[in-house]
Amino acid sequence: MTTRLDETDLPKWLRQRLLAAGGSVPFRTFMAWALHDPDHGAYGSGRLVIGRRGDFVTSPSLGPDFAALLAPQLAEWLAELAAGMGLDLEGAAGTQQAAKARPRPLALVETGPGEGELALQLAQALAQDWPQLAAFCELVLVEPNGGMAARQRQRLEASPLPCRWVRAEALAQSPRTGVVLAHEVLDALAVERIRWDGRHWRQQRVALSQEAGRPECLGLVDGDRLDPEAEPALESLGLWPPDPRREPGWTTELHPEMAPWLATCAAGISRGRLLVIDYAHSAERYYAPQRQGGTLMAYRQQEASGDPLRQPGSWDLTAHLCSDSLVRAAREGGWHLLGQRSQGEALLALGLAQRLHGLQTPAAGEQLDLATALGRRESLLRLVDPAGLGAFRWFAFSRDGAPAALVAEERPESGRHSGQAQPPGSQHPGDDPPLPLFLRDP
Numbered sequence: 226m227t228t229r230l231d232e233t234d235l236p237k238w239l240r241q242r243l244l245a246a247g248g249s250v251p252f253r254t255f256m257a258w259a260l261h262d263p264d265h266g267a268y269g270s271g272r273l274v275i276g277r278r279g280d281f282v283t284s285p286s287l288g289p290d291f292a293a294l295l296a297p298q299l300a301e302w303l304a305e306l307a308a309g310m311g312l313d314l315e316g317a318a319g320t321q322q323a324a325k326a327r328p329r330p331l332a333l334v335e336t337g338p339g340e341g342e343l344a345l346q347l348a349q350a351l352a353q354d355w356p357q358l359a360a361f362c363e364l365v366l367v368e369p370n371g372g373m374a375a376r377q378r379q380r381l382e383a384s385p386l387p388c389r390w391v392r393a394e395a396l397a398q399s400p401r402t403g404v405v406l407a408h409e410v411l412d413a414l415a416v417e418r419i420r421w422d423g424r425h426w427r428q429q430r431v432a433l434s435q436e437a438g439r440p441e442c443l444g445l446v447d448g449d450r451l452d453p454e455a456e457p458a459l460e461s462l463g464l465w466p467p468d469p470r471r472e473p474g475w476t477t478e479l480h481p482e483m484a485p486w487l488a489t490c491a492a493g494i495s496r497g498r499l500l501v502i503d504y505a506h507s508a509e510r511y512y513a514p515q516r517q518g519g520t521l522m523a524y525r526q527q528e529a530s531g532d533p534l535r536q537p538g539s540w541d542l543t544a545h546l547c548s549d550s551l552v553r554a555a556r557e558g559g560w561h562l563l564g565q566r567s568q569g570e571a572l573l574a575l576g577l578a579q580r581l582h583g584l585q586t587p588a589a590g591e592q593l594d595l596a597t598a599l600g601r602r603e604s605l606l607r608l609v610d611p612a613g614l615g616a617f618r619w620f621a622f623s624r625d626g627a628p629a630a631l632v633a634e635e636r637p638e639s640g641r642h643s644g645q646a647q648p649p650g651s652q653h654p655g656d657d658p659p660l661p662l663f664l665r666d667p
């Protein structure tokens with residue numbers, strides 16, 4: 226049993242729950258409590274803060290460029306869905322009052338919107354650069370954690386699009402046409418930890434440890450061996466049959482909440498796209514024998530820790546996705562894979578290099594002081610850094626009748642192809658780029 230000897234790490238609420246559960250619970254239950262318990266969880270209580278001054282940064286925390294680069298892709302998809310519904314975008318302009326009364330048949334859904342910053346920036350980009358399309362769109366936020374939703378509501382008071390918060394299950398009751406964005410959300414779903422004991426895979430549990438003469442503390446212990454029925458699933462990940470290179474004690478994660486999440490998400494979208502952006506490894510890399518501790522990490526106040534038991538409810542806990550498991554679960558849940566890319570590739574295809582260039586040669590009338598330009602340059606480079614955010618994976622899926630034209634070839638910079646949802650003003654004067662899609666035939 227691994228133990229932690231710091232009493233302060235064991236909050237009373239957790240001690241009571243563990244005692245009520247007989248002294249231990251599966252790691253997955255512990256992780257769900259530590260993140261999503263409405264009173265004590267790091268997200269549930271709203272304790273975690275995302276941003277440069279918060280606990281950890283995500284791509285949107287680095288500034289508005291991430292949303293600006295992503296917006297054309299989302300607009301492209303929304304425009305295609307609008308065309309499929311026969312919406313008259315040209316006739317959509319009108320008075321503000323008419324716009325308020327107009328039905329909003331298209332949904333831009335963000336699940337797990339965090340601080341709400343990305344949702345706000347995307348709504349602003351849509352309203353500014355694609356006003357006719359925006360006139361048919363509403364922003365739908367799916368956030369199960371009350372503490373986070375409260376801050377999102379404040380932030381999104383400034384949204385130019387109407388906003389609604391719904392539960393995923395409620396969306397499934399009245400499905401929408403639209404685009405779902407899941408940015409760093411699936412990595413917050415509780416994972417199962419499993420440990421190889423030399424003969425069997427065992428579920429790892431979090432237990433109270435009460436060793437005589439020592440303070441009570443938390444520990445990780447081996448639980449039941451995995452059911453033999455799990456073997457086909459383990460085999461598909463390369464975890465079965467046993468590999469002698471995995472020593473006893475070798476530990477990793479499984480993602481049992483991903484498939485239900487994808488299926489519920491599919492049930493909420495009758496026709497549309499899903500973009501998942503997250504840390505991910507292929508099964509081959511995720512479960513490679515040399516990765517002997519899995520990918521689970523804890524974050525707080527910009528500090529990273531490999532210990533998931535530290536001050537439960539105060540740290541973000543996160544595990545990478547397994548891209549093979551994600552794609553399989555998505556397919557089984559009703560999604561069709563359009564393509565996947567590293568974030569670096571996706572953002573470059575969406576015009577990041579041109580944006581960098583634009584910092585050196587601001588458009589007429591645009592004023593950029595040196596410090597701002599350097600700060601934005603650094604942020605843009607961080608977004609594509611292959612050792613950091615640039616290694617994130619973008620997975621695009623469609624549901625029901627996604628037009629094949631979506632899956633377009635990227636072209637060299639000088640000759641990018643045309644798209645329907647081009648904003649009225651180009652980012653860079655003299656450059657009239659057709660919209661670059663980041664997808665290619667998978």
Ligand SMILES: C[S@@+](CC[C@H](N)C(=O)[O-])C[C@H]1O[C@@H](n2cnc3c(N)ncnc32)[C@H](O)[C@@H]1O
Nearest residue numbers: 268283336337338339367370373408409410413
């Ligand atoms: C790592 S944060 C990412 C926030 C934001 N997308 C960003 O990139 O800055 C995870 C977010 O997902 C939310 N979340 C956790 N579980 C969720 C679930 N099952 N469905 C939707 N959102 C969830 C959390 O409350 C939090 O807002």
